[in-house]
Amino acid sequence: MRRLLIVGVLAAALLGAVALPAQLQQPAPRPGPKSLFLEKLSTAAIARTQLSVRYDPAYIKIPYPNGDVPANTGVCTDEVIRSYRSLGIDLQKEVHEDMAKNFSAYPNQRRWMLAHTDTNIDHRRVPNLQVFFSRKGQSLPITANNADYLPGELVTWDLGGNIPHIGIVVNQKSPASGRYLVEHNIGAGPKIEDVLFSWRITGHFRYFGPTAAPRL
Numbered sequence: 446m447r448r449l450l451i452v453g454v455l456a457a458a459l460l461g462a463v464a465l466p467a468q469l470q471q472p473a474p475r476p477g478p479k480s481l482f483l484e485k486l487s488t489a490a491i492a493r494t495q496l497s498v499r500y501d502p503a504y505i506k507i508p509y510p511n512g513d514v515p516a517n518t519g520v521c522t523d524e525v526i527r528s529y530r531s532l533g534i535d536l537q538k539e540v541h542e543d544m545a546k547n548f549s550a551y552p553n554q555r556r557w558m559l560a561h562t563d564t565n566i567d568h569r570r571v572p573n574l575q576v577f578f579s580r581k582g583q584s585l586p587i588t589a590n591n592a593d594y595l596p597g598e599l600v601t602w603d604l605g606g607n608i609p610h611i612g613i614v615v616n617q618k619s620p621a622s623g624r625y626l627v628e629h630n631i632g633a634g635p636k637i638e639d640v641l642f643s644w645r646i647t648g649h650f651r652y653f654g655p656t657a658a659p660r661l
Contacts, residue, residue, distance in 0.1 A: 483597025490613040490628035510538040540568040571609035582652030601648035
């Protein structure tokens with residue numbers, strides 16, 4: 446009887462040892478499509494830093510849709526526009542279409558004294574993007590906790606004197622602060638820097654594109 450009991454215990458232990466690796470080999474849950482999109486946007490923003498771009502805020506007439514200023518020039522908003530465009534999303538078109546239908550929701554008239562849309566510049570202005578992302582994307586809390594800002598999210602700032610700025614949080618962390626870094630162009634071309642809390646944050650967003658955006 447005792448011998449049978451020992452054999453039973455050993456058999457149970459052996460089965461457990463065999464079953465454990467099978468449990469460990471269970472595949473991890475796959476990230477959802479929105480998480481994958483944010484990761485792709487982060488990757489696109491990081492790739493922008495390999496390009497030479499001269500900061501130039503000049504007003505330039507550009508085609509519509511999919512219009513762009515010369516590739517070797519641009520401002521902070523162009524980093525966002527070009528990162529999204531690499532994923533098949535044309536912010537020039539999306540902003541214009543929403544603004545044409547909801548002009549009073551945007552600050553064009555009260556800030557720039559404009560009475561109509563302008564596809565050359567509307568999408569290249571931070572205040573317009575703030576309105577657009579809040580209307581068509583997700584407005585996220587503005588906090589002082591760096592853990593609340595994740596790769597693929599968009600952040601806007603007031604640099605002082607009501608001068609707006611925008612950047613993309615990317616999937617790289619500062620060894621010094623532990624914060625995710627930001628890809629932006631504040632005057633020296635596309636850079637990845639630890640600037641999340643360098644200025645007063647005025648907006649925090651996620652935008653996944655229009656409903657009919659192509660899947661990548």
